[in-house]
Amino acid sequence: xxxxxxxxRPCFEGAVPAVIATCALDGTxxxxxxxxxxYVDARHVALSFQFFSKTRQNVLENPRATVVVIHPxxxxxxxxxxxxxxxxxxxxxxxxxxxxxxxxxxxxxxxxVFRLRGSDVYRVESITEVYGTSIAALPARSAGxxxxxxxxxxxxxxxxxxxxLDALLDGLxxxxxxxxAMVLMGDAAGEKLYTVASRGYPQSGVGxxxxxxxxxxxxxxLARTPIRISHATSEFGYxxxxxxxxxxxxxxxxIEQEIAFPGLPESQSQIAVPILAGERLxxxxxxxxxETSRFGYDEEDALAVLASHVGAVAALLEERDDAHEEAPASxxxxxxxxxxxxxxxxxxxxxxxxxxxxLIKGVAGAILWKLLRNFVDEQxxxxxxxxxRLDPTIRLPDxxxxxxxxxxxxxxxxEERCPALGIEKTGRGRFRFNVRRPxxxxxxxx
Amino acid sequence: MRGMTGDKRPDPPLDSxxxxxxxxxxxxxxxxxxxxxxxxxxxxxxxxxxxxxxxxTVLVEPSRAGTLLDDIAANxxxxxxxxxxSTHRTIQLKGSDARVVKLSAADRAIAARHLRDWSxxxxxxxxxxxxxxxxxxxxxxxxxxxxxxxxxxxxxxxxGAGKSLVP
Numbered sequence: 001x002x003x004x005x006x007x008x009r010p011c012f013e014g015a016v017p018a019v020i021a022t023c024a025l026d027g028t029x030x031x032x033x034x035x036x037x038x039y040v041d042a043r044h045v046a047l048s049f050q051f052f053s054k055t056r057q058n059v060l061e062n063p064r065a066t067v068v069v070i071h072p073x074x075x076x077x078x079x080x081x082x083x084x085x086x087x088x089x090x091x092x093x094x095x096x097x098x099x100x101x102x103x104x105x106x107x108x109x110x111x112x113v114f115r116l117r118g119s120d121v122y123r124v125e126s127i128t129e130v131y132g133t134s135i136a137a138l139p140a141r142s143a144g145x146x147x148x149x150x151x152x153x154x155x156x157x158x159x160x161x162x163x164x165l166d167a168l169l170d171g172l173x174x175x176x177x178x179x180x181a182m183v184l185m186g187d188a189a190g191e192k193l194y195t196v197a198s199r200g201y202p203q204s205g206v207g208x209x210x211x212x213x214x215x216x217x218x219x220x221x222l223a224r225t226p227i228r229i230s231h232a233t234s235e236f237g238y239x240x241x242x243x244x245x246x247x248x249x250x251x252x253x254x255i256e257q258e259i260a261f262p263g264l265p266e267s268q269s270q271i272a273v274p275i276l277a278g279e280r281l282x283x284x285x286x287x288x289x290x291e292t293s294r295f296g297y298d299e300e301d302a303l304a305v306l307a308s309h310v311g312a313v314a315a316l317l318e319e320r321d322d323a324h325e326e327a328p329a330s331x332x333x334x335x336x337x338x339x340x341x342x343x344x345x346x347x348x349x350x351x352x353x354x355x356x357x358x359l360i361k362g363v364a365g366a367i368l369w370k371l372l373r374n375f376v377d378e379q380x381x382x383x384x385x386x387x388x389r390l391d392p393t394i395r396l397p398d399x400x401x402x403x404x405x406x407x408x409x410x411x412x413x414x415e416e417r418c419p420a421l422g423i424e425k426t427g428r429g430r431f432r433f434n435v436r437r438p439x440x441x442x443x444x445x446x
Numbered sequence: 447m448r449g450m451t452g453d454k455r456p457d458p459p460l461d462s463x464x465x466x467x468x469x470x471x472x473x474x475x476x477x478x479x480x481x482x483x484x485x486x487x488x489x490x491x492x493x494x495x496x497x498x499x500x501x502x503t504v505l506v507e508p509s510r511a512g513t514l515l516d517d518i519a520a521n522x523x524x525x526x527x528x529x530x531x532s533t534h535r536t537i538q539l540k541g542s543d544a545r546v547v548k549l550s551a552a553d554r555a556i557a558a559r560h561l562r563d564w565s566x567x568x569x570x571x572x573x574x575x576x577x578x579x580x581x582x583x584x585x586x587x588x589x590x591x592x593x594x595x596x597x598x599x600x601x602x603x604x605x606g607a608g609k610s611l612v613p
Contacts, residue, residue: 016581019527021477021485028540029485029525031477032601051607054599064484066477075580077489079512108534113604130488131509132583 003127005042008071008078009297012039013230014104015072020047022058022065030054035114036101037069038093039297040121045082046093048101049118056120059084065122068130072293077130082122089118092225099219103229107292111233144302147175151302155309160425161317161404162411165197168285168310173199176302178287180264183275184210185283185405186221187363193221193284196408198262205262206412207360217284220272224281226300228271230293259358269294273307277315282402285310318404320428340438341420345369347446354418364410366394368421371433372441384430407431458499459598459612464537465495468502468528471563476504476591477525478517478544486512491585492560493528494552502526502539503547503592505557507585515589518544524593527601532570536601537611541593549590557585 011018018037023029032055036048045067049056059065063084068077088094098116105114151171158164165183172178182198182205195208212222220227270288274281285307287295295303344353350365351358360368370393374380385403388394411423420437460468468474474490491505504526508515518524524544529536565578598611 019475019487019489021479021487021525023479023483023485025483027479027483027521027523028542029477029479029523030540031475031485031487031525031527031538033527033529033536033603035603051603053608062483064482066485066487068475068487068489070581075577077581077583079487081484110534110603130583132507 003078003129005039005045005124005127008069008127009039010073011069011071011078012037012045013072013293013296014100015230015293016070018067018069020055020065020067022055023062024054024058025061030058034067035104035108035110036097037067038097038100038119040093044085044121044123045080046088046097046119046121048097048114048116049087049120050101050114050116059120067122079128079130080124081126082124085121085123087118087120092223093121094119095219095223096225096227099216099227099229102233103231106233107231144176144298148302148305150175151306152309155306155313158313158317160428161314161402162197162408164310164313164317165408168306169197169199171306172287172303176299178289178299180289181285181287182262183283183285184217185402185409186212186281187402190221190281193217194409195259195262196283196405196412201262201264203260203262204412204416205260206416207259207364207409208261209259210261216270217272217286220274220286221281221284224274224276226271226273226304228269228295228300230269230295232266232268264288264290266290268292271295271300271303273300273303275307275311275314277311282311282314283405318402336435336438338437340440341418342440342442343372344442344444346444354420357417359417360410360413363394364406364413367406368410368414370394372421372435372439375433375435376439376441381433381435382426382430383433386429455500457612459539459595459610460495460499460502461611462499464598464611465499467530467535468493468537468539469495470530471560471565471567472528472530473564474504474560475527475529476506476514477527478514479521479523480513480517481520486514486517488512488514489581490526491557491582491588492553493526494550494556500594501592502541502595503550503590505553505560505588505590507583508587508589510583511589515546515591518546518591522593524591529601530567531564532567534603536603538599538601539593539595540597540599541595544591544593547590547592549588553588553590557588
């Protein structure tokens with residue numbers, strides 16, 4: 001069987017530098033190292049263009065080149081006869097290579113030196129194994145189909161978005177051994193992503209926000225492509241610098257509080273995969289590990305398949321959610337007991353505090369305030385998604401806004417931070433707002 | 447020295463530091479091209495530099511060399527890059543008079559020492575000796591390619607990459 005690019009994908013992880021030979025039209029050969037040879041598809045690779053070099057000058061005038069890559073596990077060398085096609089300096093391929101290069105640079109002690117100017121796309125015309133350079137046969141790849149099947153079965157049994165996201169994270173842990181993962185959902189305006197579910201962190205971090213373009217997660221959202229790094233990098237990680245940035249932004253608003261982003265302090269490998277429903281970005285699935293090179297092309301494939309299934313199922317659940325709204329059931333919530341809880345709302349950004357504790361802000365904050373007002377003014381505890389969607393005070397940016405994700409966020413924040421209040425689903429498209437202590441509401445105007 | 451020996455030729459592009467560097471535990475990658483300007487390349491097994499530093503000989507394993515030895519015989523054009531894995535220090539030499547020469551008595555020992563030194567350097571940055579041996583591959587046979595470096599470039603990643611070694 002002839003060698004395929006697919007079979008040697010580990011060579012394109014950037015673990016071992018590749019070399020390229022080119023030739024000027026005057027017949028002078030040139031040989032150079034390449035930091036990143038990226039697998040594009042079964043017929044194409046892309047090389048990182050970082051410097052205006054002789055290599056680059058040569059391929060622009062004579063597109064035929066030879067690349068040798070090394071398999072990071074077996075040491076086998078593969079020679080690729082390639083032909084330069086074009087350079088991309090923006091878009092998914094570029095963003096993906098840029099992030100990966102940042103990880104490679106960090107590993108090589110070249111942060112700040114390696115900077116991606118473009119992705120040079122080459123067609124691969126032949127692949128040959130260099131004679132006698134391997135310690136072992138190419139390892140049989142685990143296609144991951146069995147694991148995927150188990151995960152998909154969990155997803156398909158979910159009856160709501162919260163269950164779907166839990167099934168996804170539990171499935172990753174059970175079948176792929178991915179212990180640290182989270183799902184962030186995006187708002188329709190594309191202004192931020194907020195954590196709605198996580199596994200494997202001391203704090204769930206539900207409610208923590210990331211702006212598109214920020215780190216691995218934000219880049220995956222903006223470029224709508226999987227982003228993966230194999231070594232910790234300050235450029236794309238969400239490390240301390242980002243947390244400090246978040247803190248400083250929190251202070252500027254005076255009243256705004258930031259929920260700490262969950263995450264491994266010693267994170268080395270990270271992968272973020274966009275969750276799309278058709279053209280619409282629903283969110284991002286993110287996983288990380290303290291191990292270097294934990295996520296390879298196979299894991300990227302698996303997570304991409306799962307994310308696309310989650311996107312499709314989530315869209316389906318949204319439709320069902322609207323179709324099945326029923327009349328509220330009779331009130332059955334317990335009557336509030338104990339000392340009154342003082343709840344403040346700052347009109348400026350809909351941020352809500354219970355006592356001195358920051359709870360939530362934004363759309364989820366507006367929803368909570370409406371639920372509290374309904375409880376205090378009308379003693380009403382039964383609600384429907386539809387009523388929230390139509391309420392002008394909640395200011396949902398538009399109809400495609402994922403209300404269900406906001407409710408999950410709110411429900412989980414209350415569970416974690418304010419057990420006196422709670423959201424309990426009572427059926428598809430409806431829920432009960434439980435108030436277990438008397439509440440005193442105070443509005444703080446702008 | 448030049449005046450004393452009466453040698454009127456320009457200084458060789460390699461100084462003694464460069465000569466020591468390319469004969470140490472560095473990756474050696476040799477490139478050629480055929481009549482259609484299609485390049486080929488092979489990882490080499492070591493290098494030796496003549497006493498006057500005007501002649502460089504690189505060792506390759508012929509069964510891995512693809513069209514490279516034929517290319518050399520046909521046109522003599524060559525480029526060789528030398529890079530130290532642990533530091534990324536890299537230089538490239540070019541020549542137009544390359545030819546396959548007879549192995550010297552010392553070449554087998556040069557290849558063995560090169561493997562040892564290169565493997566040590568790779569192990570410094572976390573690779574195993576097994577991996578280094580695999581990449582270098584067994585070299586049951588060797589071929590020697592000699593050329594006169596006509597140009598030498600610094601190629602360590604960074605702003606100075608591509609500059610000539612001789613100002």
